[in-house]
Amino acid sequence: GENVEQHPSTLSVQEGDSAVIKCTYSDSASNYFPWYKQELGKRPQLIIDIRSNVGEKKDQRIAVTLNKTAKHFSLHITETQPEDSAVYFCAANNYGQNFVFGPGTRLSVLP
């Protein structure tokens, strides 16, 4: 079955700096890769996603890149703000079937 690894497990950056979180997956059939942000005590919220036919996607300060050959994808947050502090999860999915999540990255943006 699919296995998703995520690094780093914790990340601290200064406000205004960039943050990068990386995930790798094992199943080459996976074709959808969402990223979720989860604040303490709240539900995971989708922040950006990418499909396997696309190499990069941007939404304001957030971007995701996908390397299908290497089976890894990354989340990039630029100009970080204190409200970006949260736990971020990546996931891999094959045609809407079982979603497999990474273990999460706790991002702290220091003012």
Added chain:
Amino acid sequence: DTGVSQDPRHKITKRGQNVTFRCDPISEHNRLYWYRQTLGQGPEFLTYFQNEAQLEKSRLLSDRFSAERPKGSFSTLEIQRTEQGDSAMYLCASSLATGISEQFFGPGTRLTVL
């Protein structure tokens, strides 16, 4: 509120008791997923339905866990003979079944087994 809802939001029970949780998906979503999340971990897949059919169940899931979605709308997750290790947040999510589709999560039910 047209999002995914879950009930109850919190449940405290004694070891050995049975508990049942309910999830109401977004109305037009025909896929429904159950996950378990423990502190510091990502959501762990338990099972998912497409309409009323249970299409996949985690091999790691104990026989004490059962889920239903009898009319293809709301779903229930039952845990029998609860153990302390069952303490976790139980999340429900829904999505459309047409190809690749975004999942929307509910607020979760936090279970504490004493």
